Amino acid sequence: MAAQSESLKFACSPDQAKTLTAHRKGELDLGHRDATWFLLATCDVPEPDVHEPADWVGVDRGIVNLASTSDGDNHQGRVVPAALLERVVRSGVRAGRASPR
Structure with missing residues (x-):
């Protein structure tokens, strides 16, 4: 079976679209479960900087x-x-x- 490249419209939040556009790695897969379709994507998102408090009291x-x-x-x-x-x-x-x- 040959792979096909087609356009597929899907809905997601603006934040998800931004992450997908900026960090997607590899192929996308389309999954189906319990009458619902899912777009499966692998994203390589960098770790956020850790905030260390300068001054605190407990x-x-x-x-x-x-x-x-x-x-x-x-x-x-x-x-x-x-x-x-x-x-x-x-x-x-x-x-x-x-x-x-």
């Missing part, structure tokens, strides 16, 4: 210590230093909810 909330930071500071009582509170708020950490007993 905060554990507890019962004995209100907050313990990854810097090693423990904060107890009702007063949390403004600088710590600002760092936590900036990081986008949401307060946990107590579970009902």
Whole structure:
């Protein structure tokens, strides 16, 4: 059986079309399963750059210590230093909810 080259229209998202155009390797295959057609393509997409944070702080909330930071500071009582509170708020950490007993 000889291979044929034909035009075939298909639908996909703009992002998928861009990836297919830029990174396709080899041939395309047309598959059929459960009354649905699929276009099978191999794409060689480069690995994205890994983002390493320059500065961060981890905060554990507890019962004995209100907050313990990854810097090693423990904060107890009702007063949390403004600088710590600002760092936590900036990081986008949401307060946990107590579970009902």
